[in-house]
Amino acid sequence: MFLTSKLFAKHHITGIFSERQGGISPAPFDSLNLGFGLGDSDKNIQHNLKQLCTAAHIPTPHRSEQVHGTEYLLCNGEGMQHCNQADMLITCTAGCSVAVRTADCLPILLIDPQSGIAAAVHAGWRGTAKNIAHIAIQHMKELGANPEYILACLGPAIAAPCFEVDVDTGDKLSLSHPQAHLHIHYKHHKAWVDIRAINILQLQSSGLPSSNIESIELCTSCLSERFFSYRRDGMQSGRQLAIVALPMSL
Ligand SMILES: [Zn+2]
Numbered sequence: 001m002f003l004t005s006k007l008f009a010k011h012h013i014t015g016i017f018s019e020r021q022g023g024i025s026p027a028p029f030d031s032l033n034l035g036f037g038l039g040d041s042d043k044n045i046q047h048n049l050k051q052l053c054t055a056a057h058i059p060t061p062h063r064s065e066q067v068h069g070t071e072y073l074l075c076n077g078e079g080m081q082h083c084n085q086a087d088m089l090i091t092c093t094a095g096c097s098v099a100v101r102t103a104d105c106l107p108i109l110l111i112d113p114q115s116g117i118a119a120a121v122h123a124g125w126r127g128t129a130k131n132i133a134h135i136a137i138q139h140m141k142e143l144g145a146n147p148e149y150i151l152a153c154l155g156p157a158i159a160a161p162c163f164e165v166d167v168d169t170g171d172k173l174s175l176s177h178p179q180a181h182l183h184i185h186y187k188h189h190k191a192w193v194d195i196r197a198i199n200i201l202q203l204q205s206s207g208l209p210s211s212n213i214e215s216i217e218l219c220t221s222c223l224s225e226r227f228f229s230y231r232r233d234g235m236q237s238g239r240q241l242a243i244v245a246l247p248m249s250l
Pocket of ligand 1: 219220222223
C-alpha cells in the first residue's frame with residue numbers, strides 16, 4: 001500500500017509514499033487513487049485516504065491545489081484539502097501532516113527533527129526548473145530550520161530513460177543548477193532528463209549533507225503494477241500521495 005522512508009524512521013518520523021494497490025477505486029483508477037477531480041468518485045477517494053492514514057498511523061494530511069508553481073502553504077490544525085494553489089506545504093505544528101499528489105512528478109519530503117518543521121514538495125519539471133527544492137529549504141530556514149539537520153526523502157518518480165521532453169524544456173532545466181546539464185541527455189532533437197538527480201543537486205547546494213538525502217529510485221512509468229503514471233496512462237491515471245507527519249512530540 002505504501003513505501004516508508006527508512007531515513008525518517010531512524011529519527012522516529014513517519015514519511016510515506018502511497019502505491020496503487022490496496023484501495024477500492026475501479027479501473028482505470030485501481031485501486032488506491034488519491035486524486036480528486038479525475039473521474040473517480042469522491043467517496044472512493046475519501047475511503048482510500050482513510051485506509052492509508054489508518055494503516056500508516058498518521059492524521060489526515062493537508063493538501064493543496066497543485067499548479068506547478070513555487071508558492072507555499074503554511075498548515076496547521078486539522079488536515080484537509082485546501083483551495084489554495086501551492087506546490088509546497090509546510091507545517092511547524094506537532095501532530096500535523098502535509099502531502100503532495102503525484103503521478104510521475106517527483107515528491108520530496110523534508111523534515112528538520114530538531115526544530116520540528118516539515119514540508120512536502122511537488123517537483124515536476126516546471127518546479128525543478130524553478131529550483132523548488134531550494135526555495136522549500138529557504139522557507140524552512142526562515143521558519144527556524146537548519147539545513148544541516150534537514151532530512152530529505154525523494155519518492156518514486158519517472159526516471160530518465162522514460163522522461164523524454166523537448167529541447168527547450170531540457171535547456172530550461174539545465175539552467176536550474178550549475179551541474180544540471182550532467183543529467184540531461186540530448187538526442188535526435190529531444191532531451192531525456194533525470195529530475196531526481198537535479199533535485200538532489202539543488203538540495204545539496206541548499207546545505208543538506210548527502211547523508212541526509214534518501215532517494216527511493218523507482219520509476220512510476222516502468223512499474224505499472226505499483227504506481228500510477230500520467231505519462232503512461234494519460235488522463236486515465238490515478239494519483240499517489242507522499243505524506244510526512246510531525247509527531248506529537250519530538
Ligand atoms: Zn521508467
